[in-house]
Amino acid sequence: MRLVIARCSVDYVGRLSAHLPTATRLLMVKADGSVSVHADDRAYKPLNWMSPPCRIQEEPGVWRVVNKAGEELRITLEEIFQDTSYELGVDPGLVKDGVEAHLQELLAANPTTFGEGYTLVRREYMTAIGPVDLLCKDQQGGSVAVEVKRRGEIDGVEQLTRYLELMNRDPLLAPVAGIFAAQEIKPQARVLAEDRGIRCVVVDYDKLRGIERDELTLF
Numbered sequence: 607m608r609l610v611i612a613r614c615s616v617d618y619v620g621r622l623s624a625h626l627p628t629a630t631r632l633l634m635v636k637a638d639g640s641v642s643v644h645a646d647d648r649a650y651k652p653l654n655w656m657s658p659p660c661r662i663q664e665e666p667g668v669w670r671v672v673n674k675a676g677e678e679l680r681i682t683l684e685e686i687f688q689d690t691s692y693e694l695g696v697d698p699g700l701v702k703d704g705v706e707a708h709l710q711e712l713l714a715a716n717p718t719t720f721g722e723g724y725t726l727v728r729r730e731y732m733t734a735i736g737p738v739d740l741l742c743k744d745q746q747g748g749s750v751a752v753e754v755k756r757r758g759e760i761d762g763v764e765q766l767t768r769y770l771e772l773m774n775r776d777p778l779l780a781p782v783a784g785i786f787a788a789q790e791i792k793p794q795a796r797v798l799a800e801d802r803g804i805r806c807v808v809v810d811y812d813k814l815r816g817i818e819r820d821e822l823t824l825f
Contacts, residue, residue, distance in 0.1 A: 607634065607635070607636055607637065607691065607692050607694055608633075608634070608635040608689070608690070608691045608692075609632065609633070609634060609688070609689075609690050609691075609692070610632070610633040610634075610635075610686060610688065610689045610690075611630065611631075611632055611633075611686075611687045611688040611689075612630070612631065612633060612683050612684070612685060612686045612687060613628060613629065613630050613631075613683075613684045613685040613687070614628065614629075614631055614633070614643075614681050614682055614683045614684060615627055615628045615629075615681075615682045615684075616631075616643050616653070616654055616679065616680070616681050616682075617678075617679075617680045617682075618654055618677070618678070618679050618680075619677065619678045619680065620675070620676075620677030620678065621677070624654060626643070626653055626654065628684060629645070630687070631643055631644060631645055631653070632644040632645075632646075633669075633681065634652075635662070637694070638658045638734075638735055638768065638772075639658035639659055639660055639661075639662075640655065640656065640657055640658050640660070640768075641655065641656045641660070641662065641669075641671045641679060642654070642655035642656075643655065643679075643681070654679060655679070656671045656673055656677075656679040657673070657767065657768070657771070658768070658771055659673070659674055659771060659775075660672060660673040660674070667682065667683050667684075668680065668681065668682050668683065669681040669683070706754065706755065706756045709754055709756065709789070709809065709811055709814070710729065710739050710740065710754040711729075712811075712814040712815065713740060713752070713754060713787060713809065713814070714726050714729045714740055716814060717740070717742050719787075719807070719809060719814070720742065720744075720750070720752065720785055720787070720807060721744060721745065722745060723744065723745030724742050724743065724744055724745065724750070725742060725743050726740060726741075726742055727741040727742060727743055727749075728740075728741045729741075731751070733769055733772045733773060734772055735768055735769070735772065736769075738751045738752070738753060738766070738769045738773070739752055739753050739754040740752035740754065742785075744783070748781065748782075748783060749773070749779045749780070749781070749782040749783070750782065750783045750784070750785055751766065751769055751770055751773055751782050751783070751784050751785070752784075752785045752786075752787055753765060753766035753769070753784070753785070753786055753787070754787050754788070755786075755787070755788040755789075756788060756789055756790075757788060757789065757790050757792070758786055758787075758788030758790060758791035758792060758795050758796075758806070759792050759794075759795050760792070760794055760795050760798055762786060762788070762795065763786055763795050763798045763799045763802070763804065764798075766784050766786055766799075766804060767784075767802055767804070769784075770782055770784045770804075783803075783805070784799075784802075784803070784804040784805065785804065785805050785806075785807055786799045786804050786805070786806050786807070787806075787807045787808075787809050788806075788807075788808065788809065789808065789809060789810075789811050790808065791806050791808055
């Protein structure tokens with residue numbers, strides 16, 4: 607991982623245009639090729655970013671980060687205060703809590719939850735950046751990567767997006783579709799997932815466990 611603290615301005619040129627005026631910011635370049643721009647007041651969320659695969663063209667005073675669609679993140683550097691690189695190695699990934707881990711196990715045993723004819727290929731299918739929860743085949747034999755969360759938020763969609771980008775480079779798997787499965791999916795996460803062609807599936811944990819609810823329902 608490369609961390610650069612610099613006084614810079616940032617322009618995004620693509621489907622939408624955005625401009626960040628000159629300020630001191632943190633530029634983060636990860637091993638997967640992603641580039642993100644951070645301020646000191648936005649917690650974990652970057653001000654702007656470019657997801658992999660993309661290429662970085664470094665020239666005196668400017669970085670041009672271009673993705674496969676030709677969109678460009680242009681970072682104009684006025685002054686660099688620190689430029690440091692670290693080797694983090696392979697991350698083991700997030701350890702799921704008991705409910706989330708059991709939910710993954712139940713969905714692995716019941717892949718038809720995602721649709722008629724779905725079958726499980728493997729749980730914890732390893733990629734270069736960590737394991738995707740479930741690798742399935744749909745009714746037509748196409749590959750489907752499933753990310754399982756107890757609560758579906760934007761972070762989970764971003765995580766699945768990174769997995770899909772890597773898996774779709776494998777000619778033995780591609781094309782790989784994505785499913786974001788959770789007990790509850792936040793509206794913002796659903797919008798982002800659907801914009802990226804990822805299908806959202808809300809799952810009933812109790813139903814998967816074979817527990818019938820006692821309360822009366824209208825339908």
